[in-house]
Amino acid sequence: MQKIIAVFFLLLAPHILKAQEPAKVLSSVFDEALTDRTEYNNLEYLCKHTKGRIAGSPAAEKAIEYTRQALISAGADTVWLQKVRVPHWVRGTEKCTVTSSVHGTKDLAITALGLSVGTNENELTSNVIEVHNFEELKTLGIQSIQGKIVFFNRPFDNKLINSFSAYGGAVNQRTTGPSEASEYGAIAVIVRSMTQSLDNFPHTGVTRYADSVNKIPAVAVSTLDAELLSQWLKTDPSLTLHLVSSCRNYPDTLSYNVIGEVYGSLKPHEYITVGGHLDAWDIAEGAIDDGGGCVQAIEMIRIYKKLGIKPKRTMRAVMFMNEEMTGTGGKTYAEEAKRKGEVHYAALESDRGVMSPRGFGFEADGPKLEKLQTLASWFAPYNIRDFDKGGGGSDIAPLKALGALQIGYIPDSQRYFWYHHSANDTFEQVNIRELQMGSAAIASLIYLIDLFDL
Numbered sequence: 470m471q472k473i474i475a476v477f478f479l480l481l482a483p484h485i486l487k488a489q490e491p492a493k494v495l496s497s498v499f500d501e502a503l504t505d506r507t508e509y510n511n512l513e514y515l516c517k518h519t520k521g522r523i524a525g526s527p528a529a530e531k532a533i534e535y536t537r538q539a540l541i542s543a544g545a546d547t548v549w550l551q552k553v554r555v556p557h558w559v560r561g562t563e564k565c566t567v568t569s570s571v572h573g574t575k576d577l578a579i580t581a582l583g584l585s586v587g588t589n590e591n592e593l594t595s596n597v598i599e600v601h602n603f604e605e606l607k608t609l610g611i612q613s614i615q616g617k618i619v620f621f622n623r624p625f626d627n628k629l630i631n632s633f634s635a636y637g638g639a640v641n642q643r644t645t646g647p648s649e650a651s652e653y654g655a656i657a658v659i660v661r662s663m664t665q666s667l668d669n670f671p672h673t674g675v676t677r678y679a680d681s682v683n684k685i686p687a688v689a690v691s692t693l694d695a696e697l698l699s700q701w702l703k704t705d706p707s708l709t710l711h712l713v714s715s716c717r718n719y720p721d722t723l724s725y726n727v728i729g730e731v732y733g734s735l736k737p738h739e740y741i742t743v744g745g746h747l748d749a750w751d752i753a754e755g756a757i758d759d760g761g762g763c764v765q766a767i768e769m770i771r772i773y774k775k776l777g778i779k780p781k782r783t784m785r786a787v788m789f790m791n792e793e794m795t796g797t798g799g800k801t802y803a804e805e806a807k808r809k810g811e812v813h814y815a816a817l818e819s820d821r822g823v824m825s826p827r828g829f830g831f832e833a834d835g836p837k838l839e840k841l842q843t844l845a846s847w848f849a850p851y852n853i854r855d856f857d858k859g860g861g862g863s864d865i866a867p868l869k870a871l872g873a874l875q876i877g878y879i880p881d882s883q884r885y886f887w888y889h890h891s892a893n894d895t896f897e898q899v900n901i902r903e904l905q906m907g908s909a910a911i912a913s914l915i916y917l918i919d920l921f922d923l
C-alpha cells in the first residue's frame with residue numbers, strides 16, 4: 470500500500486511542482502523589482518534631463534534617444550524607432566491679471582491649454598462671465614456672452630471615490646469648453662484646473678476646437694485663483710481680466726515611438742504590448758504622467774532578461790509619442806501592426822500614475838473576464854486585489870480593432886490629479902517602492918496571461 474501511495478505521489482509530483490512554478494516566478498519578479506534601482510534612475514533621468522518633453526520638442530527627441538538606450542541596456546532582443554507625425558505647439562509668454570474697483574488688482578496663476586491659439590501678442594481685456602456647464606452658456610446666450618471672457622468653474626465632484634470619474638465629470642470644460650463658448654461669441658476662455666487640490670499650480674491639457682468655430686485663446690487657472698476670481702465676481706461682476714498668451718501652432722513635424730522586444734519562444738509572431746507615453750506637458754517633468762509608465766514597460770524587459778523568463782509570445786515595451794495632444798503614436802502603432810498583418814494578443818497601458826498598485830482593469834466580459842479574475846489569487850501575497858472590468862488606455866485603444874485584449878494598470882487614484890499636467894508633476898512625487906511594486910505587478914500579470922493563454 471505504502472508503495473502504491475509513493476508511486477502515486479511520484480506521478481503527481483511534477484504537476485504539483487508545475488502548479489507552484491508561477492508562484493515562484495512571481496516571487497522572483499517581485500524580489501528583482503524591489504531590489505534594483507535601474508528603473509528609478511531611468512525615471513530620474515527622464516524627469517531631470519528631458520523635462521517638458523511635449524511631442525515635437527527638443528526634450529522629446531532627447532527622451533526618445535534615452536529610452537532607446539535604456540531598452541538596449543535592459544537587454545531587449547531588438548530596439549527600434551517608429552516614425553510618427555505629431556503636432557508642433559509651442560507655449561509663449563502668458564499673463565493674466567484681474568482688476569477690480571472693489572478688490573484691487575491681482576495676477577492669476579494661469580497656463581495656456583495645449584493646441585490653443587494665443588492672443589497674437591495683444592492683450593485681451595474684457596469682463597468675465599462665470600459658468601459651470603454648457604447648459605448655462607445656452608441659457609445666457611449670445612447677448613450675455615458676446616465679447617466676454619468665459620470662466621468655466623465647475624470643480625471635481627469630491628464625492629466620487631475614483632478620481633478618474635471626478636476628472637471625467639469635469640474635463641469637458643477644458644476639452645470642448647473653448648469651442649462651446651466661442652459659439653456664443655466669447656473672446657477667450659479661462660478654465661478651472663482639473664484637480665481636487667486647492668493650490669496655485671495651473672494644470673494644462675489639450676483643448677480641441679470644433680472645425681466650425683472661431684478659435685479663441687484658452688488658459689487654465691489654478692484652483693485657488695479660480696476660487697478667488699469667483700468670490701470677486703460675486704461682489705464685482707464688472708471686474709476685468711487682462712490676458713496675454715503668445716502660444717503658437719506650427720506645421721506638423723516628425724517624431725517617434727520607441728519600441729523594444731523580447732522574442733517569443735513558442736509564438737514569436739504573436740505580440741503582447743506593454744506601454745506608457747513618452748511625451749509629457751511642457752510645464753511638467755512628467756514623472757507621474759507618464760514617465761513612470763514608460764520606465765515600468767522597460768523594467769518588464771529588464772526583469773524578464775535578468776531572470777531568464779522566456780515568454781511564449783513576443784513582448785513589446787512601447788514608449789508612445791504624442792498621447793497628450795492628438796494620440797498619433799498609438800494610432801500609428803496600430804496602423805503599422807495592421808499593415809504588417811501582426812497578431813496582437815493583448816496590450817497593457819500604464820498611464821494612471823505610479824502610486825501603489827491596486828490591480829488591473831480588463832476590457833472583457835462573461836467567461837473571459839471570469840478567467841482573468843482568477844488571476845487575482847496569484848497576487849494576494851502582494852496585496853493586489855482589484856481585477857475588474859475596466860478600460861485599457863488611449864494609446865492601446867486602436868489595437869482593439871486587431872483583437873488585442875485591453876488591460877489597464879490600476880494604481881491608487883487619490884493623488885494622481887494633484888500632479889497631472891502641472892509643474893507639480895516632478896520626480897520627487899514618486900515613491901520608489903510604489904513604482905517598483907507596480908512594475909513587478911505588470912511584469913507578473915503579463916507573464917501569467919502569456920503562460921495560461923488567457
Ligand SMILES: [Zn+2]
Binds near residue numbers: 759
Ligand atoms: Zn498620461
